[in-house]
Amino acid sequence: MSDAFTTRVQHVPTGSRERVVDLTRDCEAFLGEVAAGRDGLLNLFVPHATAGIAIIETGAGSDDDLLAALHTLLPADDRWQHRHGSPGHGRDHVLPAIVPPHATLPVLGGRLELGTWQSVCLVDTNRDNTERKVRMTFLAGGQS
Template sequence: MQTDVLEVDTTRRRTVDVTEEVRSFCAGRGDGLCNVFVPHATAGLAIFETGAGSDDDVVEALERLLPRDDRYRHAHGSPGHGADHVLPAIVAPSVTLPVQDGRPLLGTWQSVVLVDLNRDNSQRSVRLSFVRG
């Protein structure tokens, strides 16, 4: 298995497209699977179309589902931080992509996106792992 780690800053964006980094990581590796994993209890990864407002729509939908208030038992950190700990139950902490000839088999409009609503920690690691088929 081959691995690499990306360091991502989410200070300015709640969603960060990491598709190009995934493509670069897979290039020249042949056929197999690429797993993308975020080892954080308050972030996740999703595959969706970016741009044209989709990024903001995803964030707004998640914020409606997970309001930042005092309803959560997990109560440390900024107000509503408990919502951040529920996020990975909705947006999984990993995605696995089939890779053919060193290219992730994503659809035309699909992107691999780090989703991070947590305002208390903006420094994220994203682990890429490749297993040959």
């Protein structure tokens, strides 16, 4: 595999409750190993039908606010056609239409180019799955 394209799967324990998991340090560690000070793009992809990737502030309540907003938009009740799993699980299958299962972020000088309060987060409302996979892929920019 070319060093211009490097990919790895990160296993993320999410437990049996709804979670917003900050992946920023994991992304930075991955880039520290593979980017070698180069510019490029970091792509994250969650290969699950019931989880997504969000770029939000964490630690000041925004992660809990996001879960509360998702409860308002996607109540865990019996309105959903998709009915297997925990009660209201059908909403988990609608989540990726609102919180997409992917994000592509700029990397400059081997570092994520995030705003001051931005974090890269896994959003998982599915209480039935206790572990998620996140594929991190670094694509180095071409030489000029």
